[in-house]
Amino acid sequence: MHTLKFECEVVTPMFLAGADGITPELRAPSIKGAMRFWWRAMNGHLSIDKLREKEAEIFGGSGEKEGKSKVSIRINSTQIKKSETLWEEIGYDEKTAKKSGKKYKIPKKENGIAYLLYSVFMLTERPYIKSDSKFEIIFTSFDEEALKKAINSFKILSIFGGLGSRVRRGAGSFVVTKGLENNFYGQNIKTPSELKNYIEGVVKPLLKGSQKPCKHSVLKNAKIYIFEPKENWKKALESIGEPFADFRQNHKDRIIETPMFGFPIRHRNKSLFGAAPDPNKKDRKGNVVDFLERRASPLVFKVIKTEKNCFIPVILRFNDKFIPNNYKITDKKGQKFDNPNNRIIDEFFNDLKTNIKEEVEL
Secondary structure, three states: OEEEEEEEEEOOOEEOEOOOOOOEOOOHHHHHHHHHHHHHHHOOOOOHHHHHHHHHHHHOOOOOOOOOOOOEEEEEEEEOOEEOOHHHOOOEEEEEOOOOOOEEEEEOOOHHHHHHOHHHHOOOOOOEEOOOOEEEEEEEEOOHHHHHHHHHHHHHHHHHOOOOEOOOEOOOOEEEEEOOOOOHHHOOOOOHHHHHHHHHHHHHHHOOOOOOOOOOOEEEEEEEEEOOOEOOHHHHHHHHHHHHHHHHHHOOOOOOOHHHHOEOEEOOOOOEEEEEEOOOOEOOOOOEOOOEOOEOOOEEEEEEEEEOOEEEEEEEEEEOOOOOOOEEEEEOOOOEOOOOOOHHHHHHHHHOOOOOOEEEEO
């Protein structure tokens, strides 16, 4: 039996729940699910069939020839701190709606964080696991090679990913503080250039083969934009969240291009924008068959903590084919629109160019 233990620290608020769907709780299935995602992102050069086969060999599957996972995960979360609402950490003013008379809160300063975490913060005040919480993850396996591959995906998860809701918008980040070789806490990383060197030296060697954009998120040829370090997670996340919120607000009239930031897109006319095959097939109710209702954003906003008071904001831009071949942006009834291209995302990063300190292509 091979066993590896890692000590971890929560960096940004972690919105994930246990069996009741409400109480914040770290669970092994959540971690394994995140590891599977990042394993697929690392191995995008494989065909879909081969990708599923190799993934099942490590993490298990439900197919006839697929068994249980070769890697077991246990969690020790005795040092977890919880809070009922993020408003306990974000300063706010209380307002009263003119029509309904209902009271609501608006942030005094952190408008970028409020925008990034809107659905788990302002729309619904979800309980969460607080930053500075500590936990341990213990991996065990009889298969040393499977364990090695799983740990590689865990390493990438800790660098670029997170756990729980809104991980692509900066929530749920954590850092491995002990047990992982070449981790941030052992590298004296304090600047964007030092982080760039780390990513080029540690992450890029894990990504093998050439990669054309495909329909799932892929790390090979993805781009990492690195910004000025801050002294805490709020300042770091706000520094990339605020310009994103401003950009989206300033270009809110470009409805047909905004799916490039992820969809569904709901507009004032209540249409639900997704993507559908061209030409359309419809069911008896007139709804499009094979309608692609959801597509995650190709952008991941992330705060990387490298030591006690060094929080480095980064944005990861996945290499993926955002809309499958022969699909068109439509609504559920089949009204077609011109497919967007990457122009609006390129414009966003062009607006940020003076703030971007380093850029890495994986």
